[in-house]
Amino acid sequence: MNEYDSDKMRDVLQASHGMELTETPEEADVLLLNTCSIREKAQEKVFSAVGRWRKIKNKRPDVIIGVGGCVASQEGAAIQKRAPYVDIVFGPQTLHRLPTLLDQARETKRLVVDISFPEIEKFDSLPEPRAEGPKAFVSIMEGCSKYCTFCVVPYTRGEEISRPLNDVISEISSLAKQGVREINLLGQNVNAYRGDIDEGEVADFSLLLHYVAAVDGIDRIRFTTSHPAEYTDDIIEAFAEIPKLVNHLHLPVQSGSNNILSKMKRGYTRAEYIDIMNKMKAVRPGISLSSDFIIGFPGETEEEFEDTLALIEEVGFDFSYSFIYSARPGTPAAELEDCISEETKKQRLDKLKKRLNEMTMVISKNMVDTVQTVLVEGISKKNPLQMTGRTENNRVVNFTAHPRLAGQFVDVMITEALPNSLRARLVESSVDKILKY
Numbered sequence: 445m446n447e448y449d450s451d452k453m454r455d456v457l458q459a460s461h462g463m464e465l466t467e468t469p470e471e472a473d474v475l476l477l478n479t480c481s482i483r484e485k486a487q488e489k490v491f492s493a494v495g496r497w498r499k500i501k502n503k504r505p506d507v508i509i510g511v512g513g514c515v516a517s518q519e520g521a522a523i524q525k526r527a528p529y530v531d532i533v534f535g536p537q538t539l540h541r542l543p544t545l546l547d548q549a550r551e552t553k554r555l556v557v558d559i560s561f562p563e564i565e566k567f568d569s570l571p572e573p574r575a576e577g578p579k580a581f582v583s584i585m586e587g588c589s590k591y592c593t594f595c596v597v598p599y600t601r602g603e604e605i606s607r608p609l610n611d612v613i614s615e616i617s618s619l620a621k622q623g624v625r626e627i628n629l630l631g632q633n634v635n636a637y638r639g640d641i642d643e644g645e646v647a648d649f650s651l652l653l654h655y656v657a658a659v660d661g662i663d664r665i666r667f668t669t670s671h672p673a674e675y676t677d678d679i680i681e682a683f684a685e686i687p688k689l690v691n692h693l694h695l696p697v698q699s700g701s702n703n704i705l706s707k708m709k710r711g712y713t714r715a716e717y718i719d720i721m722n723k724m725k726a727v728r729p730g731i732s733l734s735s736d737f738i739i740g741f742p743g744e745t746e747e748e749f750e751d752t753l754a755l756i757e758e759v760g761f762d763f764s765y766s767f768i769y770s771a772r773p774g775t776p777a778a779e780l781e782d783c784i785s786e787e788t789k790k791q792r793l794d795k796l797k798k799r800l801n802e803m804t805m806v807i808s809k810n811m812v813d814t815v816q817t818v819l820v821e822g823i824s825k826k827n828p829l830q831m832t833g834r835t836e837n838n839r840v841v842n843f844t845a846h847p848r849l850a851g852q853f854v855d856v857m858i859t860e861a862l863p864n865s866l867r868a869r870l871v872e873s874s875v876d877k878i879l880k881y
């Protein structure tokens with residue numbers, strides 16, 4: 445989400461002020477830091493990062509420093525107390541106003557703050573998207589209205605708001621015409637999507653998926669992230685009906701304990717989560733399933749942690765993310781007494797990670813000697829003679845092939861599973877197909 449937002453910041457400033465991205469901060473006229481406040485660690489990095497830019501501003505006082513994203517949204521003008529050299533503070537929903545904020549900051553030479561939530565205005569004022577390679581993110585909704593007790597997102601990004609269906613589809617069509625083959629639909633909870641169609645009519649997420657699948661040129665569809673509480677049967681049916689949907693689902697569970705899930709206010713039980721995953725396995729045999737986990741939520745007992753480990757065994761997960769609970773200011777869980785020692789939290793996290801890594805490696809090894817369809821993204825960074833791409837379950841695959849294949853789907857035979865990537869060779873029939881094409 446933040447990567448997407450950062451790209452949009454570049455796009456608006458390019459359109460308004462003809463600005464170009466530069467590789468080094470020393471060359472920049474404007475320095476922007478896009479921040480994340482999902483966990484404390486991410487938030488702490490903000491001040492050390494802008495602190496480094498202070499020297500640049502000392503040498504060139506005309507340089508404008510801006511802090512955007514969720515830390516900006518949370519701290520507002522208070523950012524200037526710790527970093528008086530900051531000129532602009534803007535939130536995730538006001539990044540499209542950067543051109544005006546920049547002009548104001550230059551003119552007034554004073555701190556300019558806009559961390560409001562003007563809802564859909566942002567999407568309407570962003571320039572036409574430009575494709576950069578065969579994959580693209582498309583934001584379909586923003587914000588979150590779930591108010592999980594640990595999570596800061598509703599306070600920093602605002603409540604759920606969906607883009608109208610036509611806007612989403614025309615953005616995707618435009619990207620497809622520029623050579624994009626894979627779309628990743630983006631939102632805090634994509635399955636809460638409710639986009640206006642026409643007067644009074646609204647499209648839900650499964651209907652949106654059907655519309656996206658009908659766009660010529662788009663052959664692979666992903667989404668990030670969905671929420672178990674609204675993972676309805678019609679979304680599961682969409683996986684049965686739409687082959688373009690990848691054989692992969694990332695569905696954050698957070699915990700395997702009903703007690704913890706209820707304290708988190710997640711809105712589903714362990715059994716309901718398992719039911720969704722079983723239904724997904726039924727409509728998509730061999731599907732890769734992944735998740736997010738929070739360890740050490742206030743009061744989590746050893747037994748409740750064991751419930752999470754047992755859930756992992758029961759569902760079977762591919763590459764997943766796990767975090768130690770981080771108290772976020774203003775969230776209900778931050779008021780709860782946290783009596784678990786740091787050492788216990790770390791031990792639990794290590795245990796969970798170890799098991800998740802083992803499971804991921806087993807899946808990678810089982811992929812060896814199978815044929816996988818890969819969207820070729822470009823030349824491998826590590827070896828210029830090789831091309832790189834991703835499988836449906838998001839594994840990076842490197843293989844020897846002609847650079848001309850960039851932007852196309854090819855079939856490869858997986859030859860070796862490494863910890864962070866796979867090696868493969870092109871399948872002959874796939875090469876024929878491409879040459880004829």
Ligand code: SAH
Nearest residue numbers: 482594595632669696736737767768769770
């Ligand atoms: N909307 C999705 C994912 C949201 S954020 C959902 O609710 O399922 C991405 C991940 O960050 C979450 O899934 C969670 O695992 C983690 N996260 C969010 N708040 C956190 C906190 N306070 N401490 C630790 N991890 C957190």
